[in-house]
Amino acid sequence: MQNVQSLSLFDEADIGNNSDELKTSLNTISLFSGAGGLDLGLIQAGFNIVFANDILKPAIENYRFNIGEIHEGDITKLDIDSLPNADVVVGGFPCQPFSNAGNRLGTEDDRGNLYLEVLKVIDAKHPKVVVMENVRGLLSMKNKDGSKLIDTIVYLLENTGPGYQVNYQLLKSSDYGVPQNRFRVIIVAIRKDLEIEYQFPEPLPYQYDKLTVGEAIKDVDNLPNQEEVWELSPQSKKIVKFIPEGGSWKNVPYDELPDRMKRIRDNMKRYHSPNFYRRFARHEINGTITAAATPENSGILHPTEDRRYSVREIARIQSFPDSYIFVGDSIASKYKIIGNAVPPKLAEVIGQSIVEQLKKAGY
Template sequence: MRSPGFKYIDLFAGIGGFHMAADALGGRCVFASEIDREATRAYEANYGLAPRGDIKVIGASEIPDHDIMFAGFPCQPFSIIGNRLGFADIRGTLFFEISRILEAKRPPMFLLENVKQLYTHDQGKTLRTIVRTLERLGYKVSHAVLNALDYGLPQKRERTLIAGFLNHAVEFSFPGGDGPGRLEDILEPDEDVDPKHFASDMIVRKRKAKHESGSRPGIWHENKSGNVCSYPYSCALRAGASYNYLLVNGIRRLTPREMLRLQGFPDKFRIVCNDSQTRRQVGNAVPVNLVKAVLKEMLLREAKAGRRSGKRTA
């Protein structure tokens, strides 16, 4: 379903995983914020919109009205000092910026994303604080851990998704997906890959001495204890280490384009930063296919309730 004209804001925008998904469903970005200069450069080159910087210094009155807020916010511990509301104080955290803007702008929907570990962070207290804060603002809040593997991508990437609807009584059911995508559709032929991405003979020999792969194509993964395994999909790309951990068929690193594809970014996405910046940005991004599936369901639900675009209930 396309939902022409819905307006959205993209907080902690990175390289725009939310943006890519929302535009494919007919959305229009009216505001983005991202503090990292290189990510901002990539975002502007791809979407023609320059994100504003640090969200902490942007007043809610500077942000246009919108139908949905997206935010893939960094996870931070919440202080238990200043417990004036009966649960942990969120002031000083980046989540506070989300609640501050929701309180002022009251969009009908929001979709937040974070690492899977948010579920268990501080024995679940962090997630509980987030949910209660959002409920106090009048949102019906639903959350789930979803895996990119279930949404057409050959990457095991589990993420916490938190969806909110203003003044709804019933919980949102997150949609299931159509299963994993195929590595064959992601990988570039070895002969087209720049030799700089190939591992040294020594690394290849060491890996092959430890492991015989049953999957071809397969992504080999070495864990912290040095154990090597391989799968017909990639383990989660990470902003820091994935370049060293993951080897295509045990012989070469993933190219930046392959990493983007593993996150669901189409090849029209222009790579304007260097390899290490792009790897970091892709490792931070939200999987486009996953967001698209969830957003599509959210828009359908809101359309059924007849409240989207202009029919604000707040």
């Protein structure tokens, strides 16, 4: 299929009030909405969010300020019958249980079963389209009986309500205009009676120089949230001053490492050669921005200054537009909700591909 075109990165579009020509009939229920990265991208693709829900107060505060109304509450206690009818149900259910950076408890963690709450809404509303998102660890996570969780999700979607034709794919965000090598599993399910076998969009024309760290964080000095920087711990401050642009903890003199890292350095093979404290260079594409924003395990260090990226800089790397202003008293919470978000540009490309294929089929 044809490459899907994307809006320019960091555009200043009116986030919550898209122009009428972009509106479609795709009324959408959004679950686990967070700060709205997925919803924002879908809105740009023409979707109409008719209901959103989350439980995390900082995410809700930012969603309301930037996008629109959102219901605050536990998804397991939603009155599904009171929800509006919808053509689309989307849900980026909690990913920490499946993350390589998390504890990987998977379905033994209560959060690992929350995808079932999305299925309850699907069963009640029979939407045309379902979009689910998670980390790449979802593909390897197993149920207690040894079967793959992803196979269970596919089976349940195929047999929920009217039944769905399900496709899923591991996508690299930088292939779709996001300045970050962030991998995410996207599941798209189309109601079987529509007789559409969804095809994922091909990568956009690759412009490496437009996705680099240097390009992503340029011209940010006078933007909202640029002055908000989460201070490093004393240990991190001591370590990062030895790390050059493009380097990592491997550049730190052995005597300057904390004892735990000395033990790892002494036996790199045993610990699978970790690359802690990665400082991406301005000519590189950044690694994954995580919710924890720990410099040890994510690419959160500024390329030339001994600090974390600012709130605006990580928002840029996650492809949030500059018109999205992060509010609230806690700087750490802003890092968390940005790191948890689906990159809006990736969501936009997925949304455009859905609109394109539905229209092609006459819907």
